[in-house]
Amino acid sequence: MSLLEVERINTLYGDSHVLFDVSLHVAENEVVALLGRNGAGKTTTLRSLMGVLKPRSGAIRLNGRPIQGLAPARIARAGMQLVPEERAVFGGLTVEENLRVARLTAEKPWPLDRIWEVFPRLKERRTSRGRTLSGGEQQMLSIARALIRDPSLILLDEPFEGLAPLIVQDLVELTKRLAADGRTIVVVEQNVAAVLSFADRVYGFNNGHVVYEGRAADLRADAAPMRGFMGLAA
Amino acid sequence: MPSTAALVSQAFNGLALGSLLALVASGLTIILGTLGVLNFAHGALFAVGAYTAFVMMQATHSFVLALLGGCAIMLIIGFAMERLVIRHFYARPDEDQILVTYGIGIVLVEALRAYFGGNSQRVPVPSWGIGATKLGFMVYPTYRLQLIGIVAALLAGLYLVLYRTSVGLVVRAGIENAGMVGILGIDVRRTFLFVFAVGIVAVGLAGMLYAPVVAVTPDMGASFMVQSFVVIVLGGLGSFPGAVIGGLIAGEIISLTSAFDSAYSEVMLYGLMALVLVARPQGLFGTEGRV
Numbered sequence: 164m165s166l167l168e169v170e171r172i173n174t175l176y177g178d179s180h181v182l183f184d185v186s187l188h189v190a191e192n193e194v195v196a197l198l199g200r201n202g203a204g205k206t207t208t209l210r211s212l213m214g215v216l217k218p219r220s221g222a223i224r225l226n227g228r229p230i231q232g233l234a235p236a237r238i239a240r241a242g243m244q245l246v247p248e249e250r251a252v253f254g255g256l257t258v259e260e261n262l263r264v265a266r267l268t269a270e271k272p273w274p275l276d277r278i279w280e281v282f283p284r285l286k287e288r289r290t291s292r293g294r295t296l297s298g299g300e301q302q303m304l305s306i307a308r309a310l311i312r313d314p315s316l317i318l319l320d321e322p323f324e325g326l327a328p329l330i331v332q333d334l335v336e337l338t339k340r341l342a343a344d345g346r347t348i349v350v351v352e353q354n355v356a357a358v359l360s361f362a363d364r365v366y367g368f369n370n371g372h373v374v375y376e377g378r379a380a381d382l383r384a385d386a387a388p389m390r391g392f393m394g395l396a397a
Numbered sequence: 398m399p400s401t402a403a404l405v406s407q408a409f410n411g412l413a414l415g416s417l418l419a420l421v422a423s424g425l426t427i428i429l430g431t432l433g434v435l436n437f438a439h440g441a442l443f444a445v446g447a448y449t450a451f452v453m454m455q456a457t458h459s460f461v462l463a464l465l466g467g468c469a470i471m472l473i474i475g476f477a478m479e480r481l482v483i484r485h486f487y488a489r490p491d492e493d494q495i496l497v498t499y500g501i502g503i504v505l506v507e508a509l510r511a512y513f514g515g516n517s518q519r520v521p522v523p524s525w526g527i528g529a530t531k532l533g534f535m536v537y538p539t540y541r542l543q544l545i546g547i548v549a550a551l552l553a554g555l556y557l558v559l560y561r562t563s564v565g566l567v568v569r570a571g572i573e574n575a576g577m578v579g580i581l582g583i584d585v586r587r588t589f590l591f592v593f594a595v596g597i598v599a600v601g602l603a604g605m606l607y608a609p610v611v612a613v614t615p616d617m618g619a620s621f622m623v624q625s626f627v628v629i630v631l632g633g634l635g636s637f638p639g640a641v642i643g644g645l646i647a648g649e650i651i652s653l654t655s656a657f658d659s660a661y662s663e664v665m666l667y668g669l670m671a672l673v674l675v676a677r678p679q680g681l682f683g684t685e686g687r688v
């Protein structure tokens with residue numbers, strides 16, 4: 164049984180139909196990448212999984228339990244954690260306060276020291292307010308806020324977007340370490356090379372449809388299938 | 398030119414008015430920041446607070462008991478309002494929220510008028526606050542001094558809840574991004590209920606504490622509400638420190654201008670608001686992140 168099973172979900176913004184019968188599955192310890200052009204529906208998929216958006220139809224199961232229709236807070240407590248595209252760090256709260264909010268309702272939260280080990284930079288900035296952090300630090304904090312809850316599934320939405328190459332390298336290393344530790348991750352990213360370096364499997368999105376499913380190793384060997392959903396970039 | 402003594406005395410009046418405005422505006426701004434609802438019933442709830450003090454005072458003859466009973470009543474009103482009405486409007490457009498809270502305000506004020514009549518009521522100054530206190534350079538009504546102290550203590554209590562407790566942490570996070578708080582596993586609806594109830598108790602307490610100083614009428618909250626709107630704009634929407642500092646500044650401006658010509662006190666207040674908004678559109682303590 165997969166950790167996450169998504170069966171033919173359809174999601175709309177008002178009257179505009181964005182996701183069409185999206186199905187996917189994620190096994191425990193797997194790193195799955197969702198790839199596709201801008202506007203293909205990747206963020207909408209993650210937001211539907213987290214319960215921020217309610218799919219009009221279809222089924223989502225986490226650990227075999229149906230979670231579609233539940234509020235994000237309930238889904239978070241069931242073990243899923245979204246790291247949103249916009250990072251959504253609380254700017255008026257300190258780094259440590261951001262982490263404390265995150266761990267409030269976690270069943271087995273990490274001790275802060277474990278977070279500081281993974282993110283020494285955040286430890287240095289623990290009393291700084293979120294809004295004073297650099298983009299890379301905000302992204303680290305956003306990921307740290309998810310990790311401290313010790314989720315069974317992490318959804319990363321464009322974690323490397325808009326960051327300097329050196330910081331992207333750090334974050335790629337971090338993601339690889341998380342993958343090696345057996346964390347289950349769904350990652351959306353435009354930086355295909357970076358993502359293929361640590362993903363196990365890939366779903367290709369186009370216009371709200373899943374148009375490709377395959378192994379990352381195959382795409383590393385031959386990028387041709389990506390043309391169908393990444394366009395000229397691939 | 399008013400005498401120095403008169404000015405100092407007006408400055409103390411400004412402190413009393415300002416601290417009450419701070420208390421009223423705190424509730425308003427935290428509710429706005431967290432729930433995204435501008436509560437136009439806030440002025441009416443100020444009057445409801447004053448009338449509960451009036452009724453409870455007649456029943457118990459003790460101002461302390463009146464305050465405690467009044468808080469319980471305001472708490473019930475706050476819970477009921479949020480559960481029965483406000484929560485059904487979180488996802489609705491701003492206009493709907495304004496209309497429904499404005500409507501609740503009208504209903505409350507007219508209910509007060511229907512029950513107590515339009516004439517003003519008096520709430521006696523508590524026995525421990527009667528008379529005047531010599532401050533060396535002047536004599537000042539004792540209860541007004543106590544009022545400043547009590548409100549300062551209440552604001553300090555609110556500060557401690559907001560900045561030293563887990564609930565406060567969630568509220569401050571929710572003011573910035575309630576959606577993200579939900580994604581982090583926290584049931585924001587319960588936080589919203591808590592915030593709304595606290596805001597209503599705060600404005601009710603302001604009304605109760607003010608009651609012995611003024612004539613209690615159904616419309617007494619109207620000017621307070623307008624002034625506290627100015628205060629939260631001045632201080633920065635959603636900012637608790639902004640509401641406190643903004644309230645004190647507004648109280649002083651209104652009172653000190655009155656020492657010269659009371660006709661200009663509101664003009665000065667709006668003038669200051671305009672100046673601040675030109676220099677800092679987000680208000681004194683406002684940021685994109687707020688609080």
Ligand SMILES: Nc1ncnc2c1ncn2[C@@H]1O[C@H](COP(=O)(O)OP(=O)(O)O)[C@@H](O)[C@H]1O
Pocket residue numbers: 176179181199200201202203204205206207208
């Ligand atoms: N809040 C919204 N309201 C209406 N349409 C939206 C909204 N957000 C995204 N969309 C539309 O949904 C489609 C998918 O968007 P999104 O999931 O953000 O794509 P991706 O993350 O793959 O770039 C796009 O056509 C986008 O314009």
Ligand SMILES: [Mg+2]
Pocket residue numbers: 205206207248
């Ligand atoms: Mg996106």
